[in-house]
Amino acid sequence: MSKEKVGNAGALGLCAFGLTTLVLMLHNNGLYGMNTMILAMGMFYGGLVQLIVGILEWKHGNTFGTVAFTSFGAFWLSFCFLLMLPVLGFPAADAAAVGWFMLVWTVFTFAMFIGTLRIAKALQVVFGLGSIGFALLALNDLTGIAVLGDVAAVVGIFLGCAALYTGLAEVLNEVYGKVIMPIGPVVRKEDVAQVESPASSAD
Numbered sequence: 001m002s003k004e005k006v007g008n009a010g011a012l013g014l015c016a017f018g019l020t021t022l023v024l025m026l027h028n029n030g031l032y033g034m035n036t037m038i039l040a041m042g043m044f045y046g047g048l049v050q051l052i053v054g055i056l057e058w059k060h061g062n063t064f065g066t067v068a069f070t071s072f073g074a075f076w077l078s079f080c081f082l083l084m085l086p087v088l089g090f091p092a093a094d095a096a097a098v099g100w101f102m103l104v105w106t107v108f109t110f111a112m113f114i115g116t117l118r119i120a121k122a123l124q125v126v127f128g129l130g131s132i133g134f135a136l137l138a139l140n141d142l143t144g145i146a147v148l149g150d151v152a153a154v155v156g157i158f159l160g161c162a163a164l165y166t167g168l169a170e171v172l173n174e175v176y177g178k179v180i181m182p183i184g185p186v187v188r189k190e191d192v193a194q195v196e197s198p199a200s201s202a203d
Contacts, residue, residue, distance in 0.1 A: 006060060008174060013053035013069040014126070014167030018160045020046030020076060025156030028149070039080050046076035064115050075105060099141030106134035121184030122166040129159040 023041045027034060054070030082101075086092040093101070113127035136152035139145065169181035 008170055009053045009056035009060070010065050011167045011170035013050050014163050016045045016049040017072055018164030018167060021156055021163060022160035025153055025160055028153035028156060039083060042076045042080040047073050047080065050076065064119070068112055071108065095141045099138050102134050102138035102141060106131060106138055109134055118186060120186060122169065125162045126159065126166055129155055129162055133159050
C-alpha cells in the first residue's frame with residue numbers, strides 16, 4: 001500500500017508569519033497607525049493559522065515545526081490581546097512588562113535558531129533576524145532608547161521578507177519540481193554516510 005502524500009504545512013506557517021510581520025513592521029516604520037487590520041491579521045493569519053500549522057507538523061512527526069509554529073501562533077494571539085484587553089478594562093502592560101515579554105521571546109527564538117543550524121540556511125536567516133528583532137524590541141522597552149525601536153522596525157521588514165521568501169520558495173520548488181528559489185538545505189554528515197554506505201557495501 002502506497003503511503004498517502006501530505007502537503008508541506010510549514011510553507012503556510014512561514015507565509016503566515018512573514019506577511020503578518022510585514023504588516024506590523026510597516027506600521028512600526030510609520031506607514032500607518034495601529035488599526036484593526038493589524039489586529040485581525042495577527043489573530044487569524046499570524047495566530048490561528050500558525051496554530052493549525054503547528055498541529056499539522058505534529059501529525060507529520062516534525063517536532064521543530066510543531067514547537068515553532070504553535071509558539072509563534074500563540075505569540076501573535078498574545079500580542080493582539082495585549083493591545084485589546086485594555087480597551088475592555090483590563091490594566092495595560094507597562095513598558096517594563098512588555099520589555100520582559102520581548103526578552104523571553106528573544107531567548108526562545110535564539111534557542112530555535114540553534115536548531116535551524118541543522119535544517120536550512122534560509123531558516124537560519126529567519127530565526128537569526130527574529131532573535132535580533134526581539135532583542136532590539138526588548139531593549140527599547142527596558143531602556144527607553146527610541147532608536148532601538150526604529151532599528152527593530154527595519155530588521156522586522158527583513159525578517160518578514162525572509163520568512164515570506166522561505167515559505168514561497170518551498171511552495172514554488174515543489175510545484176515546479178526543481179529549485180526555483182534556493183533555501184540552502186544543510187547536508188549533514190550522517191545523511192552523506194547513509195547515501196554512500198550502499199555503494200560501499202556493494203563493492
